[in-house]
Amino acid sequence: MTVDNLINWFPFGTEWPVLTFVTAVIICALPVFLFIAVYALVAIYAELKISSFMQDKVGPMGQGVGLHAWKFGILQPVADALKLILKEDIIPDLADKKLFVMAPFVVFVGAFISFAALPFGQNIIIADMNIGIFYILAVGSLSVIGIILAGWSSNNKWSLYGGMRSAAQIISYEIPAGLSIISIVMLTGTLSMQGIIEFQSGTIWGVLPNWIIFNNPFSFIAFFIFFISGVAECNRTPFDIPEAESELVAGAFTEYSGMRYAFFFLSEYAEMFVISAIAVTAFLGGWNSPISGFMNSSGWGVFWFMLKSLSLIFLMIWFRWTLPRLRVDQLMSICWKVFLPFSLVNIFGVGIWSLLVG
Amino acid sequence: MGVIHGDLMTLNIGPQHPSTHGVLRLKVKTDGEIISEVEPIIGYLHRCFEKHCENVTYDQVIPYTDRCDYIASMNNNFGYAVTIEALMEIKVPERVEYIRIIVAELNRIASHLLALGTYGLDVGAFTPFLYMFRDRERILDLFETLCGARLLYNYIWVGGLSHDLPRDFVESVFSFLDYFEPKIEEYNELLTYNKIFIERTADIGVLPPEVAISFGVTGPNLRGSGVKWDIRKDDPYSIYDKFDYDIPIGAGEMGTVGDCWDRYYVRMVEMKESAKIIRQALKGLPAGDVHQALPKKIRPPKGSIYKRTESPRGDLAYYIVSDGSPIPYRLKMRSPAFTALSVLGEISQGWMMSDVIAILGSLDIVLGEIDR
Amino acid sequence: MSEDLDKLISDAVEKALQGDMDVINNIEDRVTRSKAKAALVKAKRLAKAAIAEDAPKPEESKAVEALPAELSLTEKVSAVIAKKFPNTIESDEENSHIQMKGKNWFEIAQYLRDNPDFLFDSLQCVTGYDFGENEDLEVRYNLHSMTHNHAIEIRIKTDRNDPKVPSVEKVWRIGDWFERETYDMYGIVFEGHSNMTRILCPEDWEGWPLRKDYEVQETYHGIVVPKVKDGWE
Numbered sequence: 001m002t003v004d005n006l007i008n009w010f011p012f013g014t015e016w017p018v019l020t021f022v023t024a025v026i027i028c029a030l031p032v033f034l035f036i037a038v039y040a041l042v043a044i045y046a047e048l049k050i051s052s053f054m055q056d057k058v059g060p061m062g063q064g065v066g067l068h069a070w071k072f073g074i075l076q077p078v079a080d081a082l083k084l085i086l087k088e089d090i091i092p093d094l095a096d097k098k099l100f101v102m103a104p105f106v107v108f109v110g111a112f113i114s115f116a117a118l119p120f121g122q123n124i125i126i127a128d129m130n131i132g133i134f135y136i137l138a139v140g141s142l143s144v145i146g147i148i149l150a151g152w153s154s155n156n157k158w159s160l161y162g163g164m165r166s167a168a169q170i171i172s173y174e175i176p177a178g179l180s181i182i183s184i185v186m187l188t189g190t191l192s193m194q195g196i197i198e199f200q201s202g203t204i205w206g207v208l209p210n211w212i213i214f215n216n217p218f219s220f221i222a223f224f225i226f227f228i229s230g231v232a233e234c235n236r237t238p239f240d241i242p243e244a245e246s247e248l249v250a251g252a253f254t255e256y257s258g259m260r261y262a263f264f265f266l267s268e269y270a271e272m273f274v275i276s277a278i279a280v281t282a283f284l285g286g287w288n289s290p291i292s293g294f295m296n297s298s299g300w301g302v303f304w305f306m307l308k309s310l311s312l313i314f315l316m317i318w319f320r321w322t323l324p325r326l327r328v329d330q331l332m333s334i335c336w337k338v339f340l341p342f343s344l345v346n347i348f349g350v351g352i353w354s355l356l357v358g
Numbered sequence: 359m360g361v362i363h364g365d366l367m368t369l370n371i372g373p374q375h376p377s378t379h380g381v382l383r384l385k386v387k388t389d390g391e392i393i394s395e396v397e398p399i400i401g402y403l404h405r406c407f408e409k410h411c412e413n414v415t416y417d418q419v420i421p422y423t424d425r426c427d428y429i430a431s432m433n434n435n436f437g438y439a440v441t442i443e444a445l446m447e448i449k450v451p452e453r454v455e456y457i458r459i460i461v462a463e464l465n466r467i468a469s470h471l472l473a474l475g476t477y478g479l480d481v482g483a484f485t486p487f488l489y490m491f492r493d494r495e496r497i498l499d500l501f502e503t504l505c506g507a508r509l510l511y512n513y514i515w516v517g518g519l520s521h522d523l524p525r526d527f528v529e530s531v532f533s534f535l536d537y538f539e540p541k542i543e544e545y546n547e548l549l550t551y552n553k554i555f556i557e558r559t560a561d562i563g564v565l566p567p568e569v570a571i572s573f574g575v576t577g578p579n580l581r582g583s584g585v586k587w588d589i590r591k592d593d594p595y596s597i598y599d600k601f602d603y604d605i606p607i608g609a610g611e612m613g614t615v616g617d618c619w620d621r622y623y624v625r626m627v628e629m630k631e632s633a634k635i636i637r638q639a640l641k642g643l644p645a646g647d648v649h650q651a652l653p654k655k656i657r658p659p660k661g662s663i664y665k666r667t668e669s670p671r672g673d674l675a676y677y678i679v680s681d682g683s684p685i686p687y688r689l690k691m692r693s694p695a696f697t698a699l700s701v702l703g704e705i706s707q708g709w710m711m712s713d714v715i716a717i718l719g720s721l722d723i724v725l726g727e728i729d730r
Numbered sequence: 731m732s733e734d735l736d737k738l739i740s741d742a743v744e745k746a747l748q749g750d751m752d753v754i755n756n757i758e759d760r761v762t763r764s765k766a767k768a769a770l771v772k773a774k775r776l777a778k779a780a781i782a783e784d785a786p787k788p789e790e791s792k793a794v795e796a797l798p799a800e801l802s803l804t805e806k807v808s809a810v811i812a813k814k815f816p817n818t819i820e821s822d823e824e825n826s827h828i829q830m831k832g833k834n835w836f837e838i839a840q841y842l843r844d845n846p847d848f849l850f851d852s853l854q855c856v857t858g859y860d861f862g863e864n865e866d867l868e869v870r871y872n873l874h875s876m877t878h879n880h881a882i883e884i885r886i887k888t889d890r891n892d893p894k895v896p897s898v899e900k901v902w903r904i905g906d907w908f909e910r911e912t913y914d915m916y917g918i919v920f921e922g923h924s925n926m927t928r929i930l931c932p933e934d935w936e937g938w939p940l941r942k943d944y945e946v947q948e949t950y951h952g953i954v955v956p957k958v959k960d961g962w963e
Contacts, residue, residue: 055488157369161711237482238554246377246480247715324554325482327712328391401930408915409939564767571851571876574904585876592879614765662826664855664872664883677857677872688940692855692872700907708763729930 028126032115040269043313044077050314051321084265087258092155095255099153103146104256104263110142111270118277119193120305121287122298132193133185136278137178140233143267144170147242147252150264154255162251165328166242170233172332176339177229180222183343183350184212184282187219197286211285216357218349223283225339225346227312230275232331234268236316238323239331246325276312277305284308366394373402377480377715380725382699384714391710396703403729411689416442416656417516419686424510426691427727429472430670432465432501435514437667440595441676442516444665445658453646454518455597460531460639461504461513463632467538468497469670470578470625470632473722477622478549480719481558481712486549493541496534503527518652528640535633542630550626559622560613563705563717567616573704574697577672578628579721582608582621589668601638603631618720625722657684671695671722691730695723739766746770803880804828807848811838820887827870827883835886836896836922842873843901849875850882853898856908858916859885863943867893867916888918897923915940 045060052059060073091100117132119125129135144167151163185191188199202210213223232239243251253264280286285308287301326334371384378384381402387395407426411419423438424431436458443450475490498508503524505513513520549555565575567583580587588605590598606627608620658680666675672694679688698721706714738757743766745753757763801809808828812819815838820829830838842850850873859868866887874881888895897920899905909920910929917938919926928935936947946955 051484055485056492057488157367237484240482241712244482244712246482247712249376321485322548323483324478324549324552324558325712326554327558327710329710330557401928401932404930406939412940561765569903572903574853574902574908587876664881666854673854675855675872677855677870679859688857688859690855690857696907696911697904700904704903708767 028116032112032126036112036115036266036270036273039273040266041077041081043269043272044080045074046314047317047320048073048076050317054318054321081262084262085259089258089260090255092255094155096153096155099149100255101260103150103153104260104267105146106149107143107146108263108267108270110139110144110146111267111274113139113142114274115270117193118274119197119281119286121301122194124302125194128192128194130195131191133181133196133278133282134191136193136274137174137181140271140274141170141174143271146267150256151252154252156255158248158250158254159252162242162244162248162254165244165248166235166252168328169235169239169242169331172335173229173232173239173339176225176335176343177233179340179343179347180226180229181278181282183218183222183347186347186350187212187215187354193281193286197281197288200285201288209285209288209290211283211288213283216350216353218346218353219283221342222346222350223279225343226283227275227279227315229335229339230279231316231319232335234271234275234316236268236272237320238326240320240325241328241331244325272313272316273309276309276316279312280305280308364389371714377476377719378725379476379719379723382723382725382728384702384718386711386714388711391712393706393709393711393714396706396714398699398702400699400725400728403725405730407691407730408689411686413685415684416658416686419689420515421510421512423691424512425726426693426730427669427671427674427695427724428509429724430465430469431509431511432461432513433469433667433669433674435511436462436596437665437669437674438676439514439516440667441663441665441678442656442658445661445663445678445680446516446653446656448517448651448653450517450651451646451648452597452644454648454651456639456643457519457523457648458514458596459598459601460636460643461501461511463636463639464497464500464531466632466670467629468494470629471497473670474545474549474622474625477716477719477722478555480715481555483549483552483555486545489541489545489548493538496537500527500530500534503530515652516656518650519648522648528643531636531640535637539630539633542626545626550623556612556619558712558716559618559720562613562618562709562713563720564614565616565621565701565705569701569704570616573701575672575701576694576697577668577670578624579621579672579698579701581606582624582720583616584608584610584620589666589673593666595665595667598635600642601635603634606631618716621720621722655684657682662688666692669694671724671727672698691727693727693730695721695725695727699723699728735762735765738762739769742766743770743773747773804882807842807882810845810847811841814838814841827885829885829887832886832888832895834896836898836901839898839901849877851876851902853902853904853908854881856905856912858912858918858940860916860940860942864890866890867918867941869895869912869918871898893918894921895919896921899923914938917941 049059060076062070062073091097114136116126117129117135119128147166147170148163151159151161151166184196188196190196190199200209200211204210204214208214212219214220235242242248243253248254253261256264287305289296289300289304366387366389369386369388371386372378373381373383383399383402385397385399386393405425407422410422420435420438423434427434471490471494475487475494478484478486501511502508504527505511505521565579565583567580567585570580570583570585576587584607586605586607589595591605606624608615608624610617610620611623612619660680660682662677662679664675664677666673668674673692674694675692677688677690677692678686681687702718702721706717709717739762742753742757747770757766802825804825804827808819811828815834818831818834818838820831842848852874854872854874857870857872859870861868867890868885868887871884871886872881873884886895893916895918897905897909899909899920899922906923906925907929909923910925910927912918913920913926914928914930915938927933931939932950935950937944949955
């Protein structure tokens with residue numbers, strides 16, 4: 001189920017190629033958008049509940065009237081989303097209006113188009129490109145432009161701080177994340193997402209699943225470097241210095257309200273999913289079952305992929321409600337002084353490993 | 359290699375800001391993330407406390423003292439009552455003294471819990487805040503059974519108390535302490551010894567003892583700098599000399615003596631010591647009438663008095679001048695948070711934006727008391 | 731590595747003692763910087779101690795010892811000041827405090843802080859006081875010594891129409907805010923203060939609120955100011 005299949009399947013594909021292409025893209029984009037919306041609602045509810053359990057409270061329980069009064073407050077995030085949509089849309093008087101309006105969509109687009117190359121299942125991928133992982137890394141950093149735009153255009157010192165911090169942080173953490181992916185590419189010899197996953201089928205010594213994380217000690221370290229850098233790229237605690245509500249009020253998003261703020265929120269959750277999905281694809285066997293041969297059909301693939309991704313998202317939520325926030329210089333020094341040397345050594349190590357062992 | 363200096367940016371932290379602990383405005387000059395100058399601007403919460411006091415009778419002042427340091431109202435009541443009693447030379451019954459110490463120390467725990475919880479919030483840890491509020495809530499519940507109010511008690515009166523202890527109060531305080539003392543370990547595991555928390559607070563905002571004394575900083579902030587000074591020990595009032603407890607001081611366990619971590623940790627240990635005092639006081643609680651020594655009319659003799667007590671934030675002192683009438687001629691409150699805030703500009707120069715927030719949080723200010 | 735650091739720190743401290751704080755502020759590593767700052771404080775303290783050792787002349791310390799032991803601290807301080815700074819003590823009728831004239835207060839404050847027999851290193855409280863309409867104003871200082879654990883009170887009267895008292899901001903740093911507060915409430919000007927502005931009231935507030943003859947202004951920026959009620963009913 002890819003865009004290419006869809007285009008070939010259309011009977012009038014050759015006659016109106018542009019129309020066909022646009023139709024195919026829309027047909028593929030709509031479910032993704034719906035998926036993100038539904039997933040975000042679930043993730044927000046999960047975050048509310050998980051944080052509540054961690055903090056010895058009950059979270060949304062269905063109090064009051066209206067949507068959030070339903071069983072266990074399951075519709076709480078829906079009510080929140082509706083509230084955000086119906087809120088007055090405030091644009092500050094002295095803001096740069098065009099950029100201000102544009103920023104949330106730029107951020108969202110960055111997260112949204114990454115979904116095109118995520119392999120949800122054996123056949124469920126929108127565009128199985130031969131450079132899939134490269135593509136995701138490339139478009140994933142788009143969001144930083146949106147955040148800088150938001151910070152600059154708000155004409156607010158806090159927002160500017162948030163934007164600058166965010167730029168420094170996301171761009172820095174791209175490097176260790178990219179380098180750890182490179183070590184994986186060296187191992188698998190392909191940039192295609194499906195190719196990387198297929199590399200990981202089977203078992204090691206008949207016991208462990210043949211996932212890259214278990215492949216060699218270097219890729220084991222690479223997973224942690226990638227995942228932590230990924231958390232930093234999502235601006236989640238303990239790396240949420242661009243938002244840092246106790247210092248910067250709300251950082252780059254200070255002046256946003258209503259629907260525009262909701263888009264930032266949505267893209268944060270979408271980005272969390274993208275990062276988890278890449279980590280799952282590159283290190284945790286993608287849609288492969290953890291026990292070889294057990295529930296390993298293409299249908300179950302979606303299940304395993306979602307299960308793994310959501311577990312990583314749970315981990316991110318767990319971080320957020322446990323750890324304090326790092327300071328901006330500490331964050332940078334971790335990136336440049338720890339992660340970067342380690343990931344360089346990793347590339348070297350993986351190279352030698354595949355020469356000697358593989 | 360030369361350093362290029364750009365223009366400094368003036369940034370107003372507050373009056374509306376999540377971590378100014380009230381309505382405080384910090385006018386900071388920043389060079390990127392580095393703060394080169396901090397000037398606290400106060401007065402947004404000024405309610406003419408001292409002027410009000412010159413217009414009401416002595417017993418009517420007590421509710422006003424509640425509203426100064428609204429986090430530790432018992433201690434404010436206590437300080438005021440002790441001062442007037444010293445001026446009038448009233449001897450209060452033994453039971454009253456014990457109950458006062460129990461509630462004052464309970465309030466000290468509640469106040470420190472709030473200080474530490476919000477400090478966690480300042481450095482970005484959300485969960486410890488709620489844990490500490492959960493336990494503070496229990497103390498507030500105890501106070502509610504005691505006097506009906508959760509925050510502004512008006513409980514300690516000149517010469518006595520407004521009510522005697524309710525039924526089962528002693529047992530419930532004991533059970534609270536049994537529950538609470540192990541919780542301190544939980545906070546330590548969750549926040550105190552967290553690597554990131556230590557990175558954020560150790561070696562940050564070092565307050566050397568000389569500077570602290572020169573700025574009149576007292577209480578946990580001064581003790582964090584390694585000065586063993588506590589009014590309860592050094593100039594005992596009420597019956598604090600009867601109990602056995604320690605005064606924790608900062609030792610530079612994680613960094614330099616007098617850094618934010620030390621100030622934080624002193625408060626953590628102080629809660630344990632307060633619990634110790636409460637246990638002893640509960641065990642020794644005598645019977646008696648708490649209203650016995652209440653004066654019919656509070657009319658202190660002519661004269662003036664300056665009396666210090668130890669509130670959770672430091673030396674809380676009242677300077678009271680009486681002209682023999684039932685209305686204070688002059689009442690000045692020496693607020694510990696006022697002096698603590700004045701040192702902020704001195705110790706936060708050259709640190710980063712996040713550090714200034716951490717330093718401000720570690721000073722544990724209450725704007726109600728600073729602005730009065 | 732650590733020797734290098736030590737050298738870096740000592741260099742920076744030396745520069746800072748000469749007044750160049752940039753060297754310390756430019757140290758990149760945070761821990762090193764804070765160590766350097768701590769070392770700077772220590773160095774300053776040592777320097778101060780050295781000055782303090784030189785300062786008190788032997789006869790002054792003897793002046794305190796020579797006084798009869800049964801005198802209270804207030805009387806002792808009063809006697810010593812009277813000897814050292816003639817014509818500054820106004821009266822010593824009451825035993826609870828020392829009533830002084832405003833002149834030389836700054837020097838006296840420095841003397842009280844540095845004299846090893848008193849070491850009043852902490853200014854506890856500054857209270858403004860109004861004797862009533864058309865009478866004098868007064869400033870009351872509560873001093874305290876952390877080392878000796880003793881305290882005295884000093885009172886300085888000043889004229890209502892031209893209230894001026896020397897500032898002790900440079901003696902005790904907290905004097906800065908305490909004096910600003912007293913100025914805010916009583917209009918007493920502290921001469922030599924670096925920033926004599928209102929602290930609690932708005933900058934453009936009229937009148938001195940804690941004076942006994944204070945009348946609340948009618949409006950403030952168009953907002954009607956509620957009156958303070960007489961008494962309470």
